[in-house]
Amino acid sequence: MGIKISYKPYNERVKEGVDNSFMQQAVASAQGRFRSGRQNRADELGDWEDWRTLGEEIRTHTLQNIDYYLQELSENVVKRGGNVFFAETKEEANAYIQEVVRKKNAKKVVKSKSMVTEEIGMNEAIEAAGAEIVESDLGEWILQLDNDPPSHIVAPSIHKNKEQIQKTFAEKKGYTGTDKPEELGLFAREQLREEFLDADIGITGCNFAVAESGAVTFVTNEGNARMVTSLPDTQITVMGLERVVPTWEELDVLVSLLTRAAVGQKLTSYVTSITGTRLEGETDGPEEYHLVIVDNGRSKILGSEFQSALHCIRCAACINVCPVYRHVGGHAYGSIYPGPIGAVLTPLLDGYEDHKELPYASSLCGACTEVCPVKIPLHEQLIRHRQIIVEDEGMSPVSERIAMKGFAKWGASPAAYKMSAAAARPALKPFSRHETIKNGPGPLKDWTVNRDFPLPAKQTFRSWFQKR
Amino acid sequence: MTCFLMFMEVNVLKVSFFITCMCDIITPEVGKHAVELLERLGCEVDFPVAQTCCGQPAFNSGYLEDAKESMKQMMRAFKDSEYVVGPSGSCVGMLREYPKVFKDDPEWEQPAKELAAKAYELTQFIVDVLDVEDVGARFHGRVTYHPSCHMTRILGVKEAPLKLLKNVKDLNLIELPIKEDCCGFGGTFAVKNSIISGEMVKEKSKHVSETRAEYLVGGDMACLLNIGGRMQREGKYVEIKHIVEILNSH
Amino acid sequence: MTIKNRDSFLDNLAGQLGRKRNTKGVERPKWSINPQHRVLKDATQDELVEVLETQCKEIHTDFISTDKKGLADALEEFIDKYHGKSIVSAGGPRINEFGLAQLYEKMAADGKDIHLWDEEKGEENKVFAEHADIGITFSDITLAESGTVTLFNDKYNGRSISLLPQSYIAIIPKSTIVPRMTQATEKIHQQHQNGQLVSSCVSFVTGPSNSADIEMKLIVGVHGPVAASYVVVEDA
Numbered sequence: 001m002g003i004k005i006s007y008k009p010y011n012e013r014v015k016e017g018v019d020n021s022f023m024q025q026a027v028a029s030a031q032g033r034f035r036s037g038r039q040n041r042a043d044e045l046g047d048w049e050d051w052r053t054l055g056e057e058i059r060t061h062t063l064q065n066i067d068y069y070l071q072e073l074s075e076n077v078v079k080r081g082g083n084v085f086f087a088e089t090k091e092e093a094n095a096y097i098q099e100v101v102r103k104k105n106a107k108k109v110v111k112s113k114s115m116v117t118e119e120i121g122m123n124e125a126i127e128a129a130g131a132e133i134v135e136s137d138l139g140e141w142i143l144q145l146d147n148d149p150p151s152h153i154v155a156p157s158i159h160k161n162k163e164q165i166q167k168t169f170a171e172k173k174g175y176t177g178t179d180k181p182e183e184l185g186l187f188a189r190e191q192l193r194e195e196f197l198d199a200d201i202g203i204t205g206c207n208f209a210v211a212e213s214g215a216v217t218f219v220t221n222e223g224n225a226r227m228v229t230s231l232p233d234t235q236i237t238v239m240g241l242e243r244v245v246p247t248w249e250e251l252d253v254l255v256s257l258l259t260r261a262a263v264g265q266k267l268t269s270y271v272t273s274i275t276g277t278r279l280e281g282e283t284d285g286p287e288e289y290h291l292v293i294v295d296n297g298r299s300k301i302l303g304s305e306f307q308s309a310l311h312c313i314r315c316a317a318c319i320n321v322c323p324v325y326r327h328v329g330g331h332a333y334g335s336i337y338p339g340p341i342g343a344v345l346t347p348l349l350d351g352y353e354d355h356k357e358l359p360y361a362s363s364l365c366g367a368c369t370e371v372c373p374v375k376i377p378l379h380e381q382l383i384r385h386r387q388i389i390v391e392d393e394g395m396s397p398v399s400e401r402i403a404m405k406g407f408a409k410w411g412a413s414p415a416a417y418k419m420s421a422a423a424a425r426p427a428l429k430p431f432s433r434h435e436t437i438k439n440g441p442g443p444l445k446d447w448t449v450n451r452d453f454p455l456p457a458k459q460t461f462r463s464w465f466q467k468r
Numbered sequence: 469m470t471c472f473l474m475f476m477e478v479n480v481l482k483v484s485f486f487i488t489c490m491c492d493i494i495t496p497e498v499g500k501h502a503v504e505l506l507e508r509l510g511c512e513v514d515f516p517v518a519q520t521c522c523g524q525p526a527f528n529s530g531y532l533e534d535a536k537e538s539m540k541q542m543m544r545a546f547k548d549s550e551y552v553v554g555p556s557g558s559c560v561g562m563l564r565e566y567p568k569v570f571k572d573d574p575e576w577e578q579p580a581k582e583l584a585a586k587a588y589e590l591t592q593f594i595v596d597v598l599d600v601e602d603v604g605a606r607f608h609g610r611v612t613y614h615p616s617c618h619m620t621r622i623l624g625v626k627e628a629p630l631k632l633l634k635n636v637k638d639l640n641l642i643e644l645p646i647k648e649d650c651c652g653f654g655g656t657f658a659v660k661n662s663i664i665s666g667e668m669v670k671e672k673s674k675h676v677s678e679t680r681a682e683y684l685v686g687g688d689m690a691c692l693l694n695i696g697g698r699m700q701r702e703g704k705y706v707e708i709k710h711i712v713e714i715l716n717s718h
Numbered sequence: 719m720t721i722k723n724r725d726s727f728l729d730n731l732a733g734q735l736g737r738k739r740n741t742k743g744v745e746r747p748k749w750s751i752n753p754q755h756r757v758l759k760d761a762t763q764d765e766l767v768e769v770l771e772t773q774c775k776e777i778h779t780d781f782i783s784t785d786k787k788g789l790a791d792a793l794e795e796f797i798d799k800y801h802g803k804s805i806v807s808a809g810g811p812r813i814n815e816f817g818l819a820q821l822y823e824k825m826a827a828d829g830k831d832i833h834l835w836d837e838e839k840g841e842e843n844k845v846f847a848e849h850a851d852i853g854i855t856f857s858d859i860t861l862a863e864s865g866t867v868t869l870f871n872d873k874y875n876g877r878s879i880s881l882l883p884q885s886y887i888a889i890i891p892k893s894t895i896v897p898r899m900t901q902a903t904e905k906i907h908q909q910h911q912n913g914q915l916v917s918s919c920v921s922f923v924t925g926p927s928n929s930a931d932i933e934m935k936l937i938v939g940v941h942g943p944v945a946a947s948y949v950v951v952e953d954a
Contacts (some may be wrong), residue, residue, distance in 0.1 A: 011663075018667050030934045050753040057749050064735065067728040068744040078719045080918070086727035096722075138940055139931035155931060162933050185929060185937035192941065197848065212907070213916045223881060223927040223942030229919070230877040231844070241731070246746050248903040248910070253754055256899060263930075266773070266864035267899065270942065271922035279918045281837040281873030284844050295727065303734040323650050327667035360661060363654025363668065364528055366621035386530025396530065404531040410520070411538025414545075417520040421493045436700070446659040450666035451697030454494060461487045461496035465503070465515045 002090070002121040003350045005149040006334040010357040017328035023159045027326055030158050034320035037264020038371065045260075055257045056375040058250045059311035063302065069211040069244045070293060076214030080276025082289035090120035090296045097122060097203070097236060098129040100290055104234050106131045106200035112218065112225040113137035114205025115153055115314060116240045116294055118336045119349070122203070134195045136224040138188050145172040151330025151338060154262050154316040159329055192224075202228035202286070206239035207313070208254055209291075212247040215273040216291065219258060222269075229274050235286030241298050242310040254313055257373040262315035297349040306381055309344050311374040316341075318368035318378055324361055333358060340368035340378045347385060356395050359385035403443075418462065425456040481598070483511045484546055486554030486563075486587070488689070489521040491710075495689050501716040502555045502590055508716075509598055518545035522562040527569070529656045536576075539566060543579040551597065552587045555712055557619020557687050563587040564623060589619060590712060591687060595628040602635035607717040611709075612644045612681035614651065614672075614695065616688035629687050629711055636714060645675045653694040669698040677704055684708045757863055758897035766862040766895045767950055773865035777925030778938055780947035789951050790821045793854070793887065796947045797825075800885040802852040804831040806843075810874030812856050816889065816951065837873045844878050853883035853943070857890045859905065863898040866924040867948065870917035877919050886926070886943040891953040 006013055017023065042048035062069055074084040087093035101109065109131050111117065123144075126133045135144040139157035143150060146168050150156030157165075162179040169175035169184060173191060177183045204225050208217045216237045218225035229235055245251050251273075259265045278285035301310055319325050319339030330338035335346040335355065343358040359382045362368075368378040390396045410416050428444075431437050432455040440448040447453055483506055491498045506513050520541050527535035542563065546552045554560045564587055566580035573580075594600050613633060620626045633641055652658065652668025659665075672695050676684055684699075684706050686692045696708035732739040758769065767783060774781040780799075784792045797805065805825070813819050813834070826832045833839075833846040847853060855875050857867035867888040871877045880886050896902065899922065910916050927942030938944060 014661075014663055018663055026933065033934055045753070045757070047753045047756065050751045054749055054751050054753060057747075057751075061747055065740060065744045067731045067735070068740040068742075070731070071724070071728060071741060074721050074724060078721055081719060083719055084721045084724070086721075086723040088723070088727060088730070092723070136941070137931070138929045138937075142931070155934070157931055158934075162935075165932055181932040181935040181937050184932055185940055189940055196941075213910050215916060215920070221927065222929045222931075222940040224940075226877065226881050226921065227941050230881060248907040249900075250746075252899045252903040256754065265924075266776075267861070267866050267922060267924045269777075269924050269927055271866075271924075273920040273922075275916055275918050277918070279872070279915070282871075282876070282918060283835075283837060283840055283873070284876045284878050285871070285918055293727075295730075299731055299734050302731060303736055323652070323668050323671075324661075324664055327664055327671075359530075360657070361664070363617070363650045363652060363657045363665070365617035365650035365654065367617070367648070367650065370621050383528060383530065386528070387532045388530075390530035391532060400529070401531075404526050404529065404534045407521075407526050407531075408534035408537035411523060411526075411535075412520070412541045414518045414520060414541070417489075418517075421489075424493050438701075443659045446662035447697075449662055450669060450701065451694060452700045453697055454693065456493045457496045459496060461492045461499035462515065462517060464496055464500060465485075466517070 001118065001124065001149060003119050003336055003346060004334060004354055005336055006331065010334065013332040013334055014328050017332035020329065022161060023329045024327060026161060027158060027329055030155060031320050031326055034264065038261055038317055038320065041260035041264050041266065051253070051257060052373055052375055054253055055373050056311065058245065058253060059374045062244060062246060063242065063307060063310055066241065066244065066302065069246060070241060072211040073209050073214060073244055076212070077276055077291050080214050082214070082276040082291055084291045084293065086293050088295045090294070093120050093238065093292050093294050093296070094122055094125035096292055098125055100234065100236060101126055101129040101131050101201065104200055106234070108195070108199045109133045109201045109203060110136050110195050110199035110228055110232065111203040112205070112220065112228045113140050113156070114238060115336065116205050117203065117238050118150065120294060120296060122238065134199070136192050136195065136228060138185065138222060141188060141192065142168060145169070149331065150336060152316060152319060153314050153337065159331070196227045196231050199232045201234045201236060202232035203236045203238065204228050206237050206243050207258065208251055209239055209244050210248055210251050210273070211244050213275060215275040217251060217255065217271060217273040219255060219268050220270050226270050226272050229272065229286065230284050233286060234288040236290045236292060238292045238294060241293050241295055258313050258315050261317040261371070261373040301348050305384060306344070306348055308376050309348065309381060311376050312341055312345070313374060315373060317371040317373060321367040321371050323365065323367070324363065333361070340382070341376070344378055344381045344385065352389060352393050352395065356389050356393070359389065421460050421462070425458065428455055481511045482550040483513050483553050484549035484551065485513050485515050486519060486546070486552050486559070487515070488554055488556045488559040491555060491689055494693070495710070498555050498689055498710040498712060501710070501712045505603065505712055505716040506553065509594065509600060509603065516545045516549065522559045524559065524562040525655055527562065536569065539569065540576060543576065543583050546583055547579070549586065551593065552583065553590055553593045555590045555687070555710060556689065557589045557616050557623045557625055558690065560587050560589040561618045561622035589623055589625055589687065591628040591632055592623070592625045595631055601631045603632060603715050605715050605717050606637040607714045608638040609683050610640045610642055610681045611683045611685050611714070612642045612676060612679040613647070614644055614684060614686040614691060615647055616686055616691045617650050619687050620648070632715055633685070633711070639714070642679045642681050645678055651691045651695050653691050658694065669694055673698045673702060673704065676706060681706060685711050685714055687711050754898070754900040757900070761862070761897060763892060763895060766897065767892065769862040770860065770865055770895060770948070770950070773863070774948060777865045779865060779925040782947070783950040785952040786816060789816060789889070789949065792949045793821065796887050796949070797852060800852055800945060802830070802885065804833070804850045805852045805854060806833045806835065806847045806850040806879050806883060807854040808856060808875035808879055809834045809836055835874060835876045835879055843876050847876065847878040847882040850883040852885045852887060853879040854887045854889065855879050857888050857894050859902040860890045860895040861898050861902060861922070862895055864924055866899070866922050868902050869921040869923060871919040871921060872917060877921065880921060880923055881942050883943060885945040888923070888946070888948050890948050890950045892950055893953050
């Protein structure tokens with residue numbers, strides 16, 4: 001599918017989101033739980049800000065030396081029997097993975113939840129190479145059966161309810177049970193267990209890769225990444241180039257930040273670090289191992305003013321506090337990366353042309369920046385995007401550009417300011433009743449769709465002050 | 469009152485009042501209360517008439533160069549001021565961002581730093597600079613407080629308004645549910661993304677109603693006009709008041 | 719074992735950073751702050767056991783504390799609770815050290831199907847584990863804060879034992895309990911520095927498998943075990 005998940009225009013996507021009251025309720029309730037979980041885990045430590053400071057330091061240092069750490073990582077993976085492929089584009093990554101699929105003559109590939117494989121559209125590539133691909137994360141499996149894109153980077157099927165899931169299971173897999181989550185979950189367990197046992201190749205994403213020893217780490221609750229890395233004989237890990245940490249000691253800090261910020265857990269059920277192929281005498285784990293390190297637009301962010309966006313550890317804390325996300329849902333962003341981090345990353349990875357509305361899909365309330373465990377200044381980066389869209393790309397509406405030129409003149413001249421301040425009331429008077437505007441002109445029109453606006457006062461403050 | 473009088477005798481602070489364009493034109497009474505309160509607390513208040521707008525509408529919309537015109541005018545206007553105090557966390561927050569905006573600008577970086585260093589939001593100034601937490605106010609009523617986003621997150625002022633409100637006699641302060649959530653104003657966001665903004669303010673309005681408060685109080689008039697305007701549209705009765713109106717009641 | 723496309727890829731990254739490739743000599747800086755070392759810093763071993771026990775409630779995990787003499791009874795209690803007829807257990811020297819060999823013999827005599835993970839058995843290990851009711855392993859390092867057992871999977875302790883069976887029992891020698899993940903990763907880092915091979919799979923396991931993917935409702939036991947219990951054993 002790739003990073004872009006919709007061809008509908010932005011306004012239509014937003015409208016669909018706000019009209020979907022089930023989705024809004026589901027998202028609001030999920031946000032509530034994620035938020036209180038995250039907050040409790042931060043509060044109980046008592047020094048959460050210190051953790052964030054350390055997280056940011058680690059990410060900054062690693063990115064500044066990313067070429068060194070990736071080299072170290074690749075050498076250590078090879079030492080442990082693995083192969084490493086550096087892919088500059090998604091096409092290169094997919095071609096390499098297809099080659100492995102063909103060489104192994106694989107009929108079935110099972111994968112765990114991974115954003116980077118969504119980003120590069122790997123599933124379609126594997127199908128094109130003649131193998132079946134099965135998602136094993138419960139949420140992703142539901143979406144795969146329904147041919148629906150994820151709407152959240154941690155809880156991908158957050159927008160679906162249990163009745164919808166029951167219906168999907170019944171139609172696609174012959175499920176005859178109730179809509180109880182436990183029963184649905186048990187059904188998925190049975191179905192997917194068979195898939196794991198049948199699979200020729202397992203594919204995972206990567207939360208963190210440890211440069212010093214070549215270990216790649218997966219953070220899950222269900223255990224699907226453990227299944228994928230324990231059962232099939234061939235194992236492929238796909239990682240975004242920024243996922244590396246120097247040593248095991250930094251792994252500790254980032255995993256701790258991730259699980260607390262993402263789901264409010266001290267640690268998730270499974271944090272699994274695998275290194276290369278199985279060792280002599282071991283009877284499970286992969287016999288063949290491939291690590292695919294993906295650029296796909298990330299290197300352009302490196303060295304730019306947006307570099308800290310690469311700090312992101314995909315915890316979704318920013319998404320979980322975002323009031324815009326709550327009302328429009330993930331699909332409205334039109335990208336597999338929704339919410340504040342999606343609005344920052346998507347234009348960087350996939351260009352402004354298709355995503356120029358995203359940086360404006362924020363009231364700049366700063367809630368995202370406040371919770372980010374690795375201190376990405378998300379709302380500031382959104383403003384910077386807007387500047388580029390306006391001043392470099394020239395993509396803003398003409399009427400807005402004229403209005404802002406007017407603003408500049410007005411703001412630079414106290415005389416012009418004073419005159420227009422005094423003129424505001426007479427100009428708006430005809431649109432008012434009882435000192436209230438209910439259907440305003442120009443930009444006020446959009447304001448008064450949803451709320452009243454008061455008529456400007458009879459006397460400005462400055463005029464009062466001068467006369468007192 | 470004795471302590472205030474003593475304060476006046478030993479240390480008269482000169483404050484240049486920054487009205488903000490919104491309060492200047494739409495709700496000037498906020499400015500009048502602020503000036504009265506500052507004077508009652510022993511400050512000498514002036515009003516540099518060369519001030520215009522902090523530049524935020526253009527800055528947040530991506531019009532950096534247009535925003536700078538207004539920002540430069542603000543730096544000129546407050547050049548000789550000792551303290552610059554305004555009744556808005558958001559607009560004062562913008563002044564504090566000037567050094568980032570003018571970083572490496574040979575002419576304007578220094579003035580930007582100077583203005584940022586002396587700019588205070590009103591409650592922040594009262595608590596942090598004047599070191600006063602009880603302004604001797606009395607206000608009767610059920611009040612809920614909306615902590616505006618830029619006040620708390622950009623400027624980092626979380627405690628000062630609450631400290632002051634808690635010392636207002638007869639005031640019944642009721643906690644607003646999910647108070648830290650944005651009301652949906654967001655400057656030009658309310659116009660450019662009016663559908664989403666509308667959804668956000670509806671939710672905020674619902675939370676305010678749940679408190680059964682008679683008064684909705686905050687430190688940013690734009691957010692209050694947004695929420696109050698929505699509640700008025702819904703036919704819900706709540707009176708919006710800038711925090712300075714409460715602090716200047718007796 | 720190959721590395722492909724590396725040089726052009728990494729040269730490009732260095733170029734973006736405005737410098738030449740850094741192929742050696744990057745030192746980790748001394749981080750300005752280390753809050754991870756403060757957690758449970760002064761806790762005694764007994765206090766850590768208490769923290770672990772409390773955390774077990776959060777993670778839906780049964781907990782019992784005993785000594786070597788009581789271990790067999792404790793295990794039997796959990797095996798009964800989980801209706802365990804077939805059991806796969808990690809092998810290795812600790813089986814004898816903790817007297818499990820006798821217990822397993824006794825259980826086998828009682829008609830239970832017992833399988834000790836053994837490299838000689840090859841593929842059969844996995845096949846047995848897939849159908850087993852219960853998997854039993856020792857914890858190599860135990861993290862009190864999060865209630866986590868750390869498993870250095872190897873030829874005696876397959877990845878599947880703690881993963882495929884319906885229920886999982888971890889035997890936790892009391893001396894393996896540390897405050898948090900920090901001490902475990904520090905140890906792995908040290909071992910690596912000393913030239914020891916890092917385990918091909920380090921599993922940090924915290925209770926049973928679970929998911930909240932359906933309406934945020936907790937489902938316990940999605941792919942991994944449906945139930946888990948920890949048996950802390952005095953080993954000093």
